[in-house]
Amino acid sequence: MPSESLGFTSHDHTSCVASALACAEATCKERKAQLTPVRRRVLEILLENHSAMGAYDVLARLDAEGFGSKPPIAYRALAFLVEQGFVHRIERLNAFIACTHPGTVHDPAFMICRDCGLVAEAQSANLALQKAATESGFQLEQTVIEAQGLCPACQTGATT
Amino acid sequence: MPSESLGFTSHDHTSCVASALACAEATCKERKAQLTPVRRRVLEILLENHSAMGAYDVLARLDAEGFGSKPPIAYRALAFLVEQGFVHRIERLNAFIACTHPGTVHDPAFMICRDCGLVAEAQSANLALQKAATESGFQLEQTVIEAQGLCPACQTGATT
DNA sequence: AGGGTGTATGTTATAACATCACAAGGCGGA
DNA sequence: TCCGCCTTGTGATGTTATAACATACACCCT
Ligand SMILES: [Zn+2]
Ligand SMILES: [Zn+2]
Ligand SMILES: [Zn+2]
Ligand SMILES: [Zn+2]
Numbered sequence: 001m002p003s004e005s006l007g008f009t010s011h012d013h014t015s016c017v018a019s020a021l022a023c024a025e026a027t028c029k030e031r032k033a034q035l036t037p038v039r040r041r042v043l044e045i046l047l048e049n050h051s052a053m054g055a056y057d058v059l060a061r062l063d064a065e066g067f068g069s070k071p072p073i074a075y076r077a078l079a080f081l082v083e084q085g086f087v088h089r090i091e092r093l094n095a096f097i098a099c100t101h102p103g104t105v106h107d108p109a110f111m112i113c114r115d116c117g118l119v120a121e122a123q124s125a126n127l128a129l130q131k132a133a134t135e136s137g138f139q140l141e142q143t144v145i146e147a148q149g150l151c152p153a154c155q156t157g158a159t160t
Numbered sequence: 161m162p163s164e165s166l167g168f169t170s171h172d173h174t175s176c177v178a179s180a181l182a183c184a185e186a187t188c189k190e191r192k193a194q195l196t197p198v199r200r201r202v203l204e205i206l207l208e209n210h211s212a213m214g215a216y217d218v219l220a221r222l223d224a225e226g227f228g229s230k231p232p233i234a235y236r237a238l239a240f241l242v243e244q245g246f247v248h249r250i251e252r253l254n255a256f257i258a259c260t261h262p263g264t265v266h267d268p269a270f271m272i273c274r275d276c277g278l279v280a281e282a283q284s285a286n287l288a289l290q291k292a293a294t295e296s297g298f299q300l301e302q303t304v305i306e307a308q309g310l311c312p313a314c315q316t317g318a319t320t
Numbered sequence: 321a322g323g324g325t326g327t328a329t330g331t332t333a334t335a336a337c338a339t340c341a342c343a344a345g346g347c348g349g350a
Numbered sequence: 351t352c353c354g355c356c357t358t359g360t361g362a363t364g365t366t367a368t369a370a371c372a373t374a375c376a377c378c379c380t
Binding site for chain 3: 214215216231232
C-alpha cells in the first residue's frame with residue numbers, strides 16, 4: 001500500500017516521504033532556516049501524493065487543519081520551500097510539487113501528462129539553451145523546462 | 161528610428177513587422193483560417209515593440225481602438241494567434257509575444273531578462289529532454305523552455 | 321527586567337489573470 | 351430562404367497572486 005506513482009513508476013512512498021522530510025530538516029538546520037510547523041506541513045502535504053497542487057488547494061488543507069485560511073499563509077510557506085529547493089513551481093500549471101531528489105543542486109525539468117495530470121521530475125541540463133545564452137551574452141540564472149504530453153499509462157485509449 | 165531591440169540586438173523593425181504580417185496572412189489563407197480585424201490588430205500590437213504583453217495590456221489597446229473591452233475579446237484573439245503559431249505564450253510572465261520567425265515549424269525557447277523584461281526567442285531542440293522522455297515512455301507533445309537571467313545590457317550595474 | 325531587532329504569522333483588501341454562459345451578427349451552402 | 355458554423359460582444363464569475371499593515375514571538379544586549 002505504500003506504493004505511489006513517482007515519475008511514471010511506483011516506489012516505496014513511506015520511506016520516500018520520510019527521507020525528503022529528513023533532508024529538508026537537515027538542510028534547514030545547516031542553513032539556519034526555520035522549518036516551522038506550517039512550512040513543514042505544506043511540504044508534507046505536497047509529498048503525500050507527489051502531485052502538483054495549486055496554492056489554494058494547499059491552503060484549503062491548511063485551513064482544515066487550523067493553520068489559517070488566507071492566501072498569504074499558503075503562498076509564504078510555498079515561497080519558502082521553493083527558495084530552499086524542497087518544492088518546485090510548475091509554471092504551466094500554476095502549481096507546486098515536492099522535489100523528488102532534494103539535497104542535490106539541480107535544474108529541474110518536468111514532464112506533465114495532459115490527460116491525468118501526473119508530473120514527473122527529470123534533470124534538465126539544457127546544453128542548447130546554455131549555448132544560445134553564451135552566444136548572445138545572456139547571463140543564465142534559472143531555467144524553466146516543462147514538457148507536455150502523454151504519460152505511458154495514458155497513451156492507450158487516451159483523449160486525443 | 162525603425163530600429164528596435166530583437167533578441168538582444170537591433171534590427172530593421174518596419175520590414176520585420178511587414179514580413180511577419182505578410183506571413184500570417186499567407187499562412188491563414190493557406191489554412192483557411194480567418195485573420196479577422198481584431199486578430200490582425202492584436203498581432204500588430206504585439207509586433208510593435210517585440211515585448212511580452214499581458215492579455216489585459218492588449219485588451220486596453222483594443223478597447224482604446226473600439227474593438228471591445230471585455231477579457232474574452234483579447235483572450236480569444238490571442239488563443240487564435242497562439243494556435244496558428246504567430247504568437248507564443250510566456251508561461252513565466254503570463255504574457256504573450258509575437259513569434260520572431262513565423263512560418264517555420266519550431267519549438268521556441270526564451271531568454272527573459274529579470275531586470276528590463278526583455279524577451280528573446282531562441283530555438284529549443286532540447287535533446288536531453290527528448291532523451292529523458294523516450295527513456296521513460298513519455299510521449300512529448302510540446303515544450304516550455306524559458307530561461308531567466310540578465311540580458312547583456314543589464315549585466316553592468318544591474319539589480320543584483 | 322527592559323528595550324531593540326528580526327523573523328514569522330495573521331488579516332484585510334485588492335490586483336492580476338482567465339473562463340463560462342449566452343446573445344447576436346455575418347456568411348456560405350443546401 | 352433557412353440552416354449551420356464561426357466570430358464577436360457582454361455580463362458574470364472563477365482563479366491565482368500580492369500589497370499593505372498589524373501582531374506575536376524569539377533572541378540578544380544592557
Ligand atoms: Zn527537484
Ligand atoms: Zn497520464
Ligand atoms: Zn517563434
Ligand atoms: Zn535587460
